[in-house]
Amino acid sequence: MTTPLRVRFAPSPTGPLHIGGARTALYNYLHARSKGGAFVLRIDDTDRERSTAESLAHILEGLRWLGLDWDEGPEKDGPHGPYFQSLRLEGYRDRVDRLLESGKAYRCFCSPEEVQEGRLRMQERVGASMYDRRCRRLEDREIRCRMEEGRPYVVRFAMPESGTIVLKDAIKGEVEIRLDQIDDWVMLRRDGSPLYNLCSALDDADMEITDVIRGEEHLLNTVKQVFLLEALGLPVPRFAHLPLILGKDGKKLSKRMAQTDLLSYRDAGYPAEALVNFFARLGWAPDAETEVFGLEEAIDRFDLKDVGRSGSMLDEEKLEWLVGVWLRRMEPGEILDRAVPWIEKAGLASSSEIAARRAWFEAIVGCYRERVRSLAEVPEKIGFFLAAEIRYDDKAWKNLTKHAEAAEWMEAWLNRLGAVWDSAEALEARSREIAEELGIGFGRLVHPLRAALTGTSAGAGLFDIVFLLGPEETRKRVEAAVHALREGVRP
RNA sequence: GUCCCUAUCGUCUAGCCAGGCCCAGGACGCCAGGUUUUCAUCCUGGUAACGGGGGUUCAAAUCCCCCUGGGGACGCCA
Numbered sequence: 001m002t003t004p005l006r007v008r009f010a011p012s013p014t015g016p017l018h019i020g021g022a023r024t025a026l027y028n029y030l031h032a033r034s035k036g037g038a039f040v041l042r043i044d045d046t047d048r049e050r051s052t053a054e055s056l057a058h059i060l061e062g063l064r065w066l067g068l069d070w071d072e073g074p075e076k077d078g079p080h081g082p083y084f085q086s087l088r089l090e091g092y093r094d095r096v097d098r099l100l101e102s103g104k105a106y107r108c109f110c111s112p113e114e115v116q117e118g119r120l121r122m123q124e125r126v127g128a129s130m131y132d133r134r135c136r137r138l139e140d141r142e143i144r145c146r147m148e149e150g151r152p153y154v155v156r157f158a159m160p161e162s163g164t165i166v167l168k169d170a171i172k173g174e175v176e177i178r179l180d181q182i183d184d185w186v187m188l189r190r191d192g193s194p195l196y197n198l199c200s201a202l203d204d205a206d207m208e209i210t211d212v213i214r215g216e217e218h219l220l221n222t223v224k225q226v227f228l229l230e231a232l233g234l235p236v237p238r239f240a241h242l243p244l245i246l247g248k249d250g251k252k253l254s255k256r257m258a259q260t261d262l263l264s265y266r267d268a269g270y271p272a273e274a275l276v277n278f279f280a281r282l283g284w285a286p287d288a289e290t291e292v293f294g295l296e297e298a299i300d301r302f303d304l305k306d307v308g309r310s311g312s313m314l315d316e317e318k319l320e321w322l323v324g325v326w327l328r329r330m331e332p333g334e335i336l337d338r339a340v341p342w343i344e345k346a347g348l349a350s351s352s353e354i355a356a357r358r359a360w361f362e363a364i365v366g367c368y369r370e371r372v373r374s375l376a377e378v379p380e381k382i383g384f385f386l387a388a389e390i391r392y393d394d395k396a397w398k399n400l401t402k403h404a405e406a407a408e409w410m411e412a413w414l415n416r417l418g419a420v421w422d423s424a425e426a427l428e429a430r431s432r433e434i435a436e437e438l439g440i441g442f443g444r445l446v447h448p449l450r451a452a453l454t455g456t457s458a459g460a461g462l463f464d465i466v467f468l469l470g471p472e473e474t475r476k477r478v479e480a481a482v483h484a485l486r487e488g489v490r491p
Numbered sequence: 492g493u494c495c496c497u498a499u500c501g502u503c504u505a506g507c508c509a510g511g512c513c514c515a516g517g518a519c520g521c522c523a524g525g526u527u528u529u530c531a532u533c534c535u536g537g538u539a540a541c542g543g544g545g546g547u548u549c550a551a552a553u554c555c556c557c558c559u560g561g562g563g564a565c566g567c568c569a
Contacts, residue, residue: 012569047568112567119565127493129565154567172496173508181494181565189567196569219495220564243497243562250561281503281518288505289517308504310497311562318503318519328532370532399529428528446528458530 005037007211009063009070010200012044013055017062018260019314020215020245020253023279027242028213029068030280030302040207041073043084046199051086062262065272067295072207080207085199092194092202095232096155096187104231105187107153108135109146130183131156155188157197157228165223170211170240170304177223185224201225205234213240213304216311240304243283243311250313269342269376271330274323283308292325323374332366339365339378346379348386364468367460384454385468389491390477395458396451397490400481406448407485409438410478413445421471424463431463452481 009025011017017025032039041063045051060074072078082088099105108131110118118132136158138146146153160179167175187198200221204212212222219241229236247253253260259268265275276295286293286301293301327335340351354361368381384390392400400406416434420426435442450462453469466474484491 010569014569044569050568108567115567123492123565129493175495178494183565186567191567193567195567200569215563216496217563218569221569241496246562248502252563278503283503285504285517287517291503291518312504313502315502315519321519324532368531371530373531395529431528441528443528450529456530460530462528 003208003210005032005035005211006040006207006209007032007037007213008040008042008204008207008209009068010042010044010203010214011059012047012050013052013059014047014050015055016261016263017059018253019262019279020260021059022062022066022262022275023245023282024213024215024242025063025068026066026276026279027284027304027307030298031211031213031240031304032071033299034302037210038071039068040078040080040209041070041076041083042203042207043074043086044196044200045084045086046194046196048086048193058263065263065266066276067272085194085203088199088203088206089194091206092188092198093192095202096194096198099157099187099231100155102231103158105155105157106136106138106184107143107147108156108184108186109138109151109153110135126180128181128183130181133161133184136184152190154186154190156184157187157224157231159184159224159227165226167219167222167226167239170213170238171243171307172241172309175219177220179223182220182223187228197221197224198228201228202234204237205229205232209237211238211240213242216241216244240307242307243309245282246311246313248313248316253314267376269339269374269378270319270323271326271338271375274319274326277326278319278322282312282314292322320373327372327375328370330369332362332369335369335372335375335378336362336365339375342376343379343382346383348379348383360468367464367468371460381459384456385465387455390452390455390480391491392451392455392484393457396454396456399447399451399457400485402447403444406444407482409440409445410448410452411482412438413449414475414478421467424461424467427466428463448481449478453477 007028009021009028011021011025029039031037043056043059045056056074063070070076072080073083077083096105100107110131114134115131118134119129122132123129135153135156159182163179164176165179167177169175185197186195188194201224203209204225222239222241226236245253259265262275266272273294276298277293280293280298280302281291284302284307286297330338336354340354343349343354344351349361364382364385365378368378372378372381403409413431413434416437417427417430420430431445432442435445438445446462447457450459450465451457453462453465453474459465469477480491
């Protein structure tokens with residue numbers, strides 16, 4: 001029997017969950033779910049200075065929004081907790097002591113200045129900017145002496161000084177790395193607090209993580225962690241390093257080039273499904289043609305070995321297209337539910353008003369389903385339905401004033417419509433007849449009417465709008481337009 | 492500077508591991524046309540790539556080498 005697969009996503013709560021992190025989380029999730037493994041969420045908050053509760057909340061919210069539910073982690077717990085590194089400090093010290101005893105780690109008394117000095121020297125000699133290891137060869141006596149003096153020290157891991165290691169990576173294949181380039185990295189700060197590479201590797205082992213999937217920028221950290229685990233006789237997980245997401249300029253994603261904060265996409269009215277679809281598709285494809293798919297399908301078809309090996313740029317236009325696709329796939333009621341916060345924020349209607357006229361609201365949202373580019377756009381598209389008074393935009397006013405007879409035509413339309421308010425189709429059929437009766441093209445009637453009713457020159461089918469506005473409101477708006485035309489004043 | 496990764500249309504990618512089915516497929520974008528009362532949707536068509544050079548082979552996008560381009564890492568951050 002093989003050990004059950006376990007992956008983890010281990011963000012540090014030092015800022016909002018960004019796109020890169022979200023994609024890493026997604027790939028971890030897909031890998032776990034597709035292979036029947038567990039998805040663990042661990043918070044790497046060893047940097048006490050920069051970690052904040054706000055960031056943590058933001059990260060959890062982002063993951064939940066995407067639908068990436070974790071099996072173990074904050075607000076969930078599990079057999080391997082606690083899931084915050086700040087709560088796991090004791091475990092790290094013991095292991096460091098063991099390494100110190102066996103000589104696989106050593107105390108370094110160098111001041112930051114001395115370290116820096118050594119770095120410059122190594123840069124020249126070896127070409128790599130790293131600690132020159134001067135404390136590695138300190139006599140035991142000297143060490144004791146300095147400790148008695150109370151001189152502060154950090155604990156460094158003693159890496160091999162030469163040779164190579166071959167890392168097996170699920171995405172990149174075998175990667176050979178020269179060890180003479182790798183620093184004797186610091187495990188414990190001066191104040192005794194543990195650092196990332198120590199905690200991360202130890203927690204992975206303690207939490208029985210079998211597969212570590214993280215960004216490519218961690219490749220060298222992986223080397224350090226493998227040596228640490230081996231020195232301690234701990235199991236070494238499998239690794240997969242994801243290529244980075246690049247900005248439009250082809251460089252590492254920066255705040256300047258794009259929205260990097262995941263939740264800013266939610267706040268812009270993008271459905272989570274679109275983001276999941278987009279991220280999954282960035283660096284991976286289920287086959288040669290499938291572009292639109294949800295989390296379930298991705299889980300069915302995902303395999304780490306199919307993940308691309310090169311970085312990919314964030315194509316915002318494709319994301320926007322995906323947003324439209326997902327919006328169009330939704331039932332009007334679904335869009336309405338999700339758009340309620342925006343409708344309320346715009347002051348168009350309260351959620352109770354929406355609930356009271358549910359069917360009507362669903363219908364008007366339905367009219368604009370093919371026309372909104374995000375949930376945030378819903379209020380501006382449907383706003384005219386609820387407006388007390390219509391203001392005409394430039395094009396609308398132009399359509400109203402294009403033909404001097406427009407006012408007459410609209411009045412005639414109003415008076416001749418008759419009892420056809422059962423459906424948009426009936427309204428349209430009768431309107432076509434009226435245009436014929438008036439001896440004018442349909443467009444001459446339709447364009448001014450649209451302007452009068454909506455204040456714009458484009459939008460949903462005119463008779464769907466008329467139908468949903470109802471006879472009274474329609475009459476009111478047409479009369480207002482006729483009045484404005486006669487007065488020659490544009491409201 | 493050193494090390495590591497990487498290389499198919501402008502972008503995301505399929506194909507590469509197991510060479511011929513690829514004068515390279517899909518999608519976004521863009522352009523043109525159609526549908527429609529308008530806009531959007533939708534439909535049809537077009538645009539555009541194997542970074543360069545050497546090999547290996549009857550045959551290379553696919554295998555090998557070199558070059559070039561791009562990215563990343565070099566913290567008492569994660």
